[in-house]
Amino acid sequence: MSEAQGSGLNIAHAAPVQASRSRRWVIVASLFLFMVINFADKAVVGLVAVPLMHDMQLTHAQFGLVGSAFFLLFSLSGVGLGLFVDRVDVKWLLAGLALTWAVAQLPLAWPVSFAVLLACRVLLGAGEGPAAAFALHVAYTWFDDRERNLPTTFIQLGATSGVIIAGPLLTWVTGRWDWHAAFLALGVVGVLWTLLWLCVGKTGNAGRGTAGDSASAMPHHHVPAPRVAVDPRTRVSYRRLLADRTVIGVLLQCFVGYAVIAIGLTWVPAYFRVGLGFDATQAGNLFGLQVATQIPVGIALAVFSHRLLKRGVTTRRARGTLISVACVVSGIAYCMLYSGASPLAKVGLLSVAFALASQVFTFGPLLIAEIAPTAQRGALLAITNSIVTTAGLIGPVSMGKLLGVAGDHVGYETGFAIAGALLILTGIAGFALLDPQRSRQNLQTAA
Known part of the structure; x- marks a missing residue:
């Protein structure tokens, strides 16, 4: 073969590779928007809590039930669809989920009964599970x-951005019209994303032939431990997978983490208004600012972890130890809300x-x-996510009951302190349990 012919083949080979690299970031950007809508x-409900509770004459306990109703089918739908995700085209599954969100939001654009409000939140939870x-x-x-x-962090930051955008924007929409308009806006946005995804959505085929999908990701000298080649069709029983030490450690940390997220989305805006004395606009802006802190923190931890991996540090240290330290520090910060700090410090x-x-x-x-195992990755991600999100059933309603006893800032801060103590415990457990190499x-x- 001549040099010119060889050069032509190299150029022809480089073109689809470059196109594939560009396409994958288009996919990530679309999934980022998917998560923006998801968390908005x-x-x-938390952002319109005060006018909604006033108009519908809901008690704290009833509103806590609204927050928890979202999670009634959340986990079940995650497990049910998760068992099929590795056997069907996920493009159509994502489109169906986004369309379900829109259907669940649109009825709330008009006055509804408490039962309809609960039903819409249950349907939304089933679609978002x-x-x-x-x-x-x-x-x-x-x-x-x-x-x-980095792509994981970027997609997860879509969740952060969804809350950041929702805070001031939906607060403005509610003030300009009423709280029903916020649900109408989200329903329309869900339909628009579905159309976008049907145009650009597609799955790739990276890492089909190695355990952990990583043997070819970096030069050999950067890989801290040898990886055993495995048929991508290899399967392990789900009982064995769920009993694994690393999976258990992830489940513990994410369960408590999700309870914290659910409480935060449902009750923090109300805490800013009732507990700390900010007005509606200030509370919405501060809520968005609070959530925005995740962006620099998330990027910093992702980049730090990535650099550790490039230096040959094991994923047990670069991922497991790092997130366990984050849990402990987070728990301490929640417990410090009991201090006599100023509202802005809190x-x-x-x-x-x-x-x-x-x-x-992340x-x-x-x-x-x-x-x-590659053949079970999608299902295991969905099943573990479904297990930990059952915390959403517990967190908001527990905080509601606590506030029924102490409705001022003390009640809120007691709930946050309990969550903080649990974060500290799961962080300590992570040091021992999170060991992906073993x-x-x-x-x-077992395979």
Whole structure:
């Protein structure tokens, strides 16, 4: 073959590779928007809590039930659809989920009964149950294991951005019209994203032939431990997967983390108004600012972890230890709300605590995807996500009951302190349990 012919073949080969690299970031950007809508949908009830409770004459306990109703079918739909995600085209599953969100929001654009409000939140929860896991699963079909930190963080920051955008924007919409208009806006946005995804959505085929999907992601000298080649069709019983030490550690941290997220989305805006004395506009802006803290924190931890991996640090240290430290620090910050700090200082403590606790949803899926057999990765991501999100049933309604006893700032801060203590405990447990290298060896033996 002549040099010219060889050069022509190299150029022809480089073109589709470059196109594939560009396409995968288009997918990530679309999934980022998917998560923006996902969390705006979650946050809207908390943002309109005061006028909604006033208009519908709801008690704290009833509003806590509204927050928890969202999670009634959340976990069940995650498990049910998760068992099929590796067997069907996820493009159509994501489109169906987004359309379900829109259908659940639109009835609330008009006056409704308490029963209809509950039903719409239950339907929304059923549609959002597997959403985060499926979005990450699609991204992981485009990136090998050691390339996943940044796309995972970017997609998860869509959740952060959804709350940031929802805070001031939906507060403005509610003030300009009423709280029903906020639900109408979210329903329309859900339909628009569905149309976008049908145009650009697609799965990739990265990492089909190695355990952990990472053997080809980096030069050999950067890989701290040898990885055993495995048939991508290899399967391990789900009982064995769920009993693995790393999976248990992720479940513990993410369960408590999700309780914190659910409480935050449902009750923090009300805490800013009732507990700390801010007006509606200030509360909406501060809530968005608090959630925005996740962006620099999430990016910093993802970049730091990625650099550790490039230096040859094991994923046990670069991911497991790092997220466990974050849980402990977050828990301490929540407990410090009991101090006699000023309202703005308490907003700062909440921002740090919330940002660090939220990182379990970046590092948890990374650890799960690292050890899961390729053929079961999507299902295991969905199943573990469904298990931990049952915390959403417990968190908001528990806080509502607590506030029924002590409705001022003391009640709120007691609930946050309890969550903080649990974060500290799960962080300590993570130091011992999160060991993906050992888990991968054990699961390979079982396979």
